[in-house]
Amino acid sequence: MKHLPKALMLMAALAAGACTNANRFGNGSGSGNDASMNNAGVTSGVLPGSVDDPTSSAYFQQRVGDRVLFAVDQSTLSPEARATLDGQAQWLLTNSDYMAVIEGHADEQGTREYNIALGGRRANAVKEYLISKGVSANRLNQVSYGKERPLEICSAEACYAKNRRAVTVLAAGGLTS
């Protein structure tokens, strides 16, 4: 019984790490698959692709940290955000196979169009910072979801603070726009 929660966590990490996962907006509740659980039972070293594999997207997502948060109606990067992005840049420089789309988001306290533009500003702030740290611009793309994909659904600052975010989503293949 004691191992079950750990296995579930691993499944969740694997599922969330897949760039095609429907839950990539960050709630991490995607279901895993049986094959990976079986693998988890027999592998003695670091499971490739797992959160303990430093080259995996799961590692990037959870250990490096795939997101930064913003103040109300702002797109400036806090010192904490810069620290996270320094880690992201380092990781992207090491793992050069990956491309990334930076997804900007806003909380629900704003009009729809403005929030799309505001999310765009946030995504761009992250993109420009990563470029300034040496990540090639042609590996990065940006998009905004405005207030369309909140992570937390309460109508209070505790939720809004987590929704005002930019998430660096890895993609193994080429990007299309």
Place this chain on the structure above:
Amino acid sequence: MTRRAMMWLMMVLGLLAAVPAMAQGPLRLEIDRGIVEPMPIAIPAFVAETPGAEQYAQDISRVVAEDLVNTGLFREIPRDAHISRVSTFAAPVQFADWKAVNAQALITGAVSTDSAGRVVVKFRAWDVFAERELGEGMQFASSADGWRRLGHKVADQVYSRLTGEQPYFDSRVVFVSETGPKDQRQKRLGVMDYDGANVQYLTDSASIVLAPRFSPNGNQVLYTSYVTGFPRIHILDVGAVQSRIIETTGGEMSFAPRFSPDGRMVVYSMTQGSNTDIWAMDVASGATRRLTDSPAIETAPSFSPDGSRIVFESDRSGSQQLYVMSAGGGEAARISFGEGRYGTPVWSPRGDRIAFTKQNKGRFHIGVMNVDGSEERLLTASFLDEGPTWAPNGRVIMFTRETQGAQGASALYSVDISGRNLRRVRTPAGASDPSWGPLQ
């Protein structure tokens, strides 16, 4: 006589006393005078003139009554209070019977069906106390599945004759239908009658769709879709299945599109880097032109009805405010100066007012102001109201209202420009981003 009818009568008498010439004029509801008491109106069930027309007669007269009563300007006198029974369309009106139940106006109608399956409605409108007909009787016909439009057509005629305003009931609204929880909301485009009936879906909900806008003739819809993974402007023909992307190359995202009044141009926002500007595209040639160049967020452009100017929002001053510029771009004049933030401006079809969303002290409002920003009036207040759209006659505004909290959901509401008669539009699921189309 009920107290309400008495009050209404007193108001009319007061008006007549003040303007004696009006005693000779037609029955007229002066909307701008701030009507508080609705006009009592009798709408007996329309007469079925052919076998098989009974249900249509009942239903069409019901639509007429609902259209009129839902404006807040009319009060229907219940049918069980009627003294006269209208059994044939040609029978003389028993004015004394209608005066006795305090009907100011009376609508009589008849419905028939023909061998081709068409439904035909005819109606007459009466000024009960003057004992005369209001305008000419009229007849409308449609295929069987268009019967509700016949009701809207009759109601439009009655509304126009009694208020002097342009009609708006026979119109459609394109909107976003919403299902599912806030963090996994499914959105698809729908189009419906202005009152929420006859919903048809134009897209599936596989990707996010936002803010559809009717073309001036109602044949096309512009909207923003994430089908490519990035917000892009799409256009579709209503009734067709295929949509296509409008090519707005040069930016990561394009959104907030809206047609010019002649339908030849589309104005929209495009994001390049951190900067969102307003652009215009010639629909036929695809040629684009940049209209704003400040490093701020410029979005939500809307043309004046004569096509000469564009109102939009910008945070170039540090917060969202409304600006007006020439349709060709260039210098813009700020028009919003009140407390709070202003967004999503929409020019009224009459050209005299601008509707907007205002955020102030944690509340959202729908408001209207004159084109120069004067006479700002807030019509609504809630946790989240946004995205006004004008009825084709410029008297009513529809908008999105979203409720608070984890169970929060969106619905469409309408309100008249005096701020009265706030009502929810019935839709089968959650709904947002309405765009009111032209009179059909």
